[in-house]
Every structure is written in structure tokens, then in C-alpha cells.
Amino acid sequence: MFRGSIVALITPMHADGEIDDASLQRLVDFHVAEGTTAIVSVGTTGESATLDEDEHCDVIRRTVEFAAGRIPVIAGTGANSTREAISLTRRAREAGAVAALLVTPYYNKPTQEGLYLHYKAVAEAVDIPQILYNVPSRTACDMLPETVARLAGIDNIIGLKEATGDLSRVTRLRADCGPGFALYSGDDATAREFMRLGGDGVISVTSNLAPRSMQAMCEAALAGDRERAESIDATLEGLHRDLFVQSNPIPVKWGVAELGLCSRGIRLPLTWLTQEHQACVRQAMSQAGLL
Template identity: 45%
Template sequence: MTLFRGSGVALITPFDSNGINYEKLEELIYWHIERKTDAIIICGTTGETPTMTKDEKKKIIKFTVDKVKGRIPVIAGTGSNNTKETVDLSKHAQKVGADGLLLVTPYYNKTTQRGLIQHYRFIADRVDIPIVLYNVPGRTGLNMLPETVAELAKHPNIQGLKEASGDISQVAEIGRLCPEDFDIYSGNDDQIVPILSLGGKGVISVVANILPEETHNLVISYLDGEVIKSRDLQLSLNGLINSLFIETNPIPIKEAMNILGMEVGEVRLPLVKMETINRNILIDNLEELGLSTGRE
């Protein structure tokens, strides 16, 4: 069963001086549903989960599920480098009604490929909702090999992969080794079309935080056979996408949202406000797409 086709937004977490700004979060959730976002990923990398407490994660997952009310899938990022803690948070997400789980490869302790298989199977045996694996070696220091993905794809609860290695040849090998009903999602906004061309079902996206409809259209156009339209959308967005990663995500996307008047608050330490020179590059790319930045 495919969790979603199209654009899943890796939603930012709006913070204020009191913690998570739930009023703003509710506003963002409704805005995304209205603007064709196909799924909401809460507590992902872009949501700054390394700076959140376990209680904050549990509360924000339940809040998001309650506000979405089944209109689109909610996928909860519950992965960590602590297998038992991942199970605990994953069970909570299932209990409060999340539609699926996004589980990043264990970071810092850098297990072996055999360890990855045991880690994911241990979790998958203890939940009953779909799991999307998340491979992002630039963050974790660990690359999940295609053969490992193929072995994990045999488990009935492991139904997809967010692939953010940046290695298109690796994506092709995953597509070759895994069954056709195993869903691959781009984890890099600048590689959506290449991954769709290899059988991908969509993207878990950063840029969708500000351009949800455009990101949805990019994917759905390709899936509907309008390849040239999809390609042109990809190329038109790539300048902005590049500037959204000119500093560590989610620093630039939060800055972009604030520039556009969305008032989502600042990043939490150890992340810091964007450098002025990079902020100006970001503004230039927003303006190239006709977005109003308030700059004279």
C-alpha cells in the first residue's frame, strides 16, 4: 500500500519563547492541506527534532494527527540511534493515529549493514503501520546499501524509502533490487525528477514549506505523463532549492518563511540565524520566482 504519491512536506516546527507555537503549527497544517500537499511529515530533520524533548515529540505528533483529521497522511519521524527509544516513540505515533513512520538510519554509533537490518526489523516487528526508511548519509555518517534496503523490503511493515544519498546510481540499484510495490521517495528537492524517472512515487520536501502547490504539481505532472512540464518545474525551482541548502537545513527554509511573512520563529540552538550574505542570495532566488520579500 502506497502511503502517498506526490509531495510530502518535511514540515518545519514553529517555535516561540514558550516552546512550540501550536497556533502557528495549526495554521501551517491547514495551509498545506488547502494547497495540495499530499502528506505531512512531522518530526523530520527539517522539524529540528534533535533539539526537541521526547514529550515535545509525542505532543506534536498527536497534535498534527488531530488537526489533519485524516484528510492527508501524517508520517511521524520517530527514528533515532536508540532502538528501544525508537520503538517507544513509534508505538506512541501509531497509538495516536499516525499513518506511517519515517525512520532515519542510526547516527553517531554507525552500525554495520547487518546491524541496520536487525535495528529496523526489531522496530517493524513491534508496530503495525507502514515504515519508510530514511537514508541520509550526509547527516548520519552511514550509507544504507541497496542490498540492505532490498533485504528490509521483505518485511511487510517496511514499505518505502526516503533516499537522500544524492547517488542516482544507488537509487537505480535500489529500484532494480526491490519489488515494484516498494515506494521510493526523493529526499533531495533537486533530484525529484531523476528519482521519479527510476520509479519513485514522490518527494519528502523542504521547498514545499513555501511552494506546496508547485512541488505537488512537479511530481503529479511526471506521474501523469507530463514529463516536460515536470522537468521544466524542476529546473525553474533549482536555483531556490540550492539557496535553501546554502547553510544547514532548516536554517534557510525558516529564514525564507519569515522573509515571506509566515512568522514561524527562529531555529533552536545549536542552529543559528542565517549569515547576511547567504540571506541576500536566498532573497534573490525568492524574487526570481516572483515571490514578495518586502525588499525595496
């Protein structure tokens, strides 16, 4: 459904941690203007773990409203409870999201069969295109390629965000899941090679700060223009690395605020980027031509 750079959008907040609607509007407009392929609203970068269900669904609804059909909105609806994931996914469809992105259940550490049955249950309960999301470094749960291949046979499971950084999986996933199954990198640092090996794009943290460059890099990579893709990606290398000097989304929210696009707010237990790390993020932003 989507090819190129998809932003894993931050959820802007005021200093007291309340949602900042004005900044959310500003960010949606920014990504429309910069050519981002699609927005993921309230994914894990959007602090989904600290929003209650009503807030979560309201941010999705407002993002769809602000997008006004100019850019597709994919809703983050994953949860470690299958019932909660179904509820979030149903409400995202009602809010007008074009698809849902569902992270693997975290902390529970389900078996591969448990993962299959979890995603199958959500897909059968809610008629909306669904993208699987595998990020074992954050969830302590690795969805293996053979499980993804089983799930690819369910009609409304349309793709995978694979954030292991393990490029050896791409060729196997493409072969096992077929050409119509979308494969997205969830690791900015290896996204260019992921696309060279058969991926369709990236669901990106870096794109919060450098959406035009990320989209240009993706377009070059998908077109097979290796030299141009490498050249653009070289300017983004610092962001790919330093946006993770503290837990995501701490550094990227600081960077977006530095660009004047949002307020300086984050929700506990996350805290604002510490002084000792600000210089390296600022340097990475300068390397990318943002400052």
C-alpha cells in the same frame, strides 16, 4: 501509499525556542490548501534532534489533530537508539500517524547487519507502516541498496526515503525491492530525475515554501510529462540549492517566516539565518514566484 510531494515540515517555534502551536495550525492548513500529498511531522527538518521525547510526540499529536483527516501525517520517529525509536514509533501510532519515517541511526555508525536488525526490531515491535530514511551526509551511515532490499521483505516496511542524490541507485532499488515498495527522493535537486527513473515522489524541504509548485512538478514527472516537469522545476532550482546555504532547516525556517507563516524561532545549537545569506534565499523565493 503516497505519491507526489510530501513536505518535510518545519517545527515552528517562538523566538525563545518554544513550540508555536498557532503557526503549526497555519502550516497544516497551508499544505492542505496547496495540495501537498502528505506531511512528515518532526522529521530531521522538523528539528527532531533538539526536541525531547514528550515534545516530539506532542508535536506529532497536534499535527494529526490539526490535519483532522484532511491530509495524511507521517511521523518522524528515527533515533540512534533502537529502544528510543520503538518508543517514538509506538507513541506516533497512538497519536494517529498513518506511517512512520525512521532515519538511520546517526553517530553510532552501525554495520549493515546492525541497520537490518535495528529496523527489523522496530517493525516487529510496532504495527504501523514504516519508511526507511537514508541520509549519510547527515548521519555518517549509508544504508546500502542490498540492505534496503532485505528490509523490503518485512511486511510493514513499505518504502525508502533515499537522500544520497545518487540516481544510479534508483533503478537497482526498484528492481530489487519490487513495484509495491515506495521510493521517495530526499534530495529536491534530483527529485525530478529520481521519479523519471521509477521513484514515487519526494519528501521535500522546498515544499515548505512552494508546495503547489512541488506538487505540480511531481504530478508531471510521475505522468511522464518531462517537458512540463522540467519547466516547473527550473523555477524551483534556486530553492533546491539555496535552502542549503547553511544547515537545514536554518534557511527554510527563515523563508517560511518571510512568508508570514511562522514565528522567527529556532532551537540551539541551530541559529537564525545570517544576514549574508538572506539575499540569496530571498532571490530564490522570488525566482519561484513566492515574493
